[in-house]
Amino acid sequence: MSPKKNVKLVPTGKKSVLPLEVKIEMLDRLRLGESxxxxxxxxxxxxxxxxxxxxxxNKIRSSVASTSLSAKIVRNPAIEKMEVALSLWIEDCNQKRVPLSGPMVREKxxxxxxxxxxxGGGECTDGGFQASEDTAAAERYPKEFANLVANGGYKPEQVFNADETSLFWKRLPTVLEEIAKQNIYF
Known part of the structure; x- marks a missing residue:
């Protein structure tokens, strides 16, 4: 048998996660040509x-747009939404006095x-609205609206009075609220 080597295990440095702000600073310096x-x-x-x-x-710069610069780790939005929904479900089960077990919570x-x-974890894009937007018409409309008000003889009280538009709301009966709470679709 060959003799065993004397190997000294030297602990490596502790892993540190850099904040996004530092990473962005590095990337900016690289863009300026620094080595x-x-x-x-x-x-x-x-x-x-x-x-x-x-x-x-690309991944770092896109995540900076959706989180704060002081963040170190960008979490999956699906996991965040799942945690909130799971918390609501557990709270609902506790109020209804439904016994919960670890496997039940894990499966849910x-x-x-x-x-x-x-x-998609709630990630939204405006891609669905690009085909329907008409920026030229939107830019023209304030002038057309001003002409309508001036030529129609409207008073400012008539134009800007929301009381006459019947924008009222009525609170639902408590029975309907309880039914709505029971039919949670997760």
Whole structure:
């Protein structure tokens, strides 16, 4: 048998997650032409870390638009929505005195996650409205409206009085509220 090597296990540095603000600063400096090595030295990081941040530049810049700069990790929106819905479901079951178990909660969480993942986790785009927008007509309308008011002989009280439009609301009876609470579609 060969002799065993004396291997000293030296603990590596603790993994630290950089805030998005620092990553954006690195990416901006890279765009200005600064080298990977100089940036890694100034932030006391490995050069490979800076390169991996550069590799995921699009993902980082898009996540900055939806979260705060001080955030370190961007969470999946489907998971966040699932957590809120699961919390509401558990609270509802507790009020109805329905006994819950770990597997029941886990199964409900899986179904909610699949549902929110399928509908996209609530990410919205304005792509559906692009075909129907008419910016030229929208720009012309304020002038046309002013002409209508002036030529029609309307008073400002008639134009801007919301009391006459019947915009009233009435509170639903409590019976309907209870029925609406029972039919939660998650």
């Amino acid at each position: 990977f090595a100089s940036i890694s030295r100034s932030f006391n990081l490995n050069e490979s870390t800076v390169r991996s941040i550069k590799k995921s530049e 969480a899986k179904r909610l996650y699949a549902y929110f993942k399928e509908i």
